[in-house]
Amino acid sequence: MKNKIQKIITVASVFILFVTGCAKVPVQQNESTIILQAQKEDKAEQQQEKQDDLRKQEELKRQQEKTKLEDPIKLKAAINGQGDSKKIPILMYHSIKYEKDNELRIPKEKFKEQMEYLKKEGFNPLSLNELYSHMLLGSEIPQKPIVITFDDGYADNYTNAYPILKELGFKATVFVISGVVDKHEDYMTTDHLKEMDKNGISIEAHTVTHPKLDTLSYNDQLKELRGSKQALEKILGRNIDYIAYPYGKYNNDTLKLVEQLGYKMAFSTEKGLAHKSNGIYKLHRIYISEKYSINQFKQLVNTK
Ligand SMILES: [Zn+2]
Known part of the structure; x- marks a missing residue:
C-alpha cells in the first residue's frame, strides 16, 4: 500500500513537473520571443533615429554652408523680414x-x-x-x-x-x-x-x-x-x-x-x-x- 502511495506520488510529481515544466518552457519561449522582438524593434527604432539625426545634421550643415555663401546684407534683410x-x-x-x-x-x-x-x-x-x-x-x-x-x-x-x-x-x-x-x-x-x-x-x-x-x-x-x-x-x-x-x-x-x-x-x-x-x-x-x-x-x- 505504502509502495502504491509512493508510486502514485512519484507519478503525480512527474506529471506535475511535466505539466508545469512543459507549460513553463513555452511561456519562457514566448517571453523571450517577445523580448527579442521588442529588442529588435528598439534597435530598428534607434537606427531610424540615428539616420534621422544624421539627415538633420547634414541638412543643418547644408544650411550653414549656404548661409556662409550668401551676402550678409541679404541675410540680415531676410532675417528682418523687410517688406517694400x-x-x-x-x-x-x-x-x-x-x-x-x-x-x-x-x-x-x-x-x-x-x-x-x-x-x-x-x-x-x-x-x-x-x-x-x-x-x-x-x-x-x-x-x-x-x-x-x-x-x-x-x-x-x-x-x-x-x-x-x-x-x-x-x-x-x-x-x-x-x-x-x-x-x-x-x-x-x-x-x-x-x-x-x-x-x-x-x-x-x-x-x-x-x-x-x-x-x-x-x-x-x-x-x-x-x-x-x-x-x-x-x-x-x-x-x-x-x-x-x-x-x-x-x-x-x-x-x-x-x-x-x-x-x-x-x-x-x-x-x-x-x-x-x-x-x-x-x-x-x-x-x-x-x-x-x-x-x-x-x-x-x-x-x-
Ligand atoms: Zn552734369
Whole structure:
C-alpha cells in the first residue's frame, strides 16, 4: 500500500513537473520571443533615429554652408523680414559757390542753411551703398532717410561743401566728370577725390566728357560709360558702382550698357522721390535751384 502511495506520488510529481515544466518552457519561449522582438524593434527604432539625426545634421550643415555663401546684407534683410522699400528724396546739387544769374550754383551760406535744417529735423543722409541695400535687398535704414548728391565734380564741392558735410557728419556722393579731373581749376583734383572718398563723400561716375548720351552711338556711349568707370576706379582703387547721366539723358542703349558694365544703380534728373519702381537705372532726384527759398527747400525734402 505504502509502495502504491509512493508510486502514485512519484507519478503525480512527474506529471506535475511535466505539466508545469512543459507549460513553463513555452511561456519562457514566448517571453523571450517577445523580448527579442521588442529588442529588435528598439534597435530598428534607434537606427531610424540615428539616420534621422544624421539627415538633420547634414541638412543643418547644408544650411550653414549656404548661409556662409550668401551676402550678409541679404541675410540680415531676410532675417528682418523687410517688406517694400521706402520712397527716398535724393537731392541733386552742382556747384556750391555763388555766381550771378546761375541757378546751378548755390551760395555756400545757403547750402549750409539747408544742411543745418536737415540736421535739426533729424534727417539721415545715406550712402549709395546703403540706398542700394535698402532698395534692392530690403535692409534696414534709419528714420527720415535722404541722399545728398552733387553732379560734375566742381572744386567748390571740396572747398565749400565738404567742410560743412564733415562738420555735420553727413554722407554724400559726387558724380564726377572723369575727363576734367586734374585738368581744370574749376574741377576737383585726384587728391581731392581721394580725400573725400575716404571721408564719407563717395565719388561715382558722370561719364568722361559730359555728353547727352541719348545722342551718341552705342560704341560712343560704351566709351563714355566704361571710360569714366575705369578712370575713377584707377584713382580710388575700388569699384565704381553708380552713375548719374549728364542732363539726365539716356536711351535704351544706355540702360543696356550700364547694366552690362556692372553699374548697380543709375540716376536721372527726373524730378521725384527715388523708389525701385522708377527702375534702378533711372532713379529720380530732386533738383535744388539757387532760386529756392528755405521754405521751398523744406517742402521738397518733406514730400511724401
Ligand atoms: Zn552734369
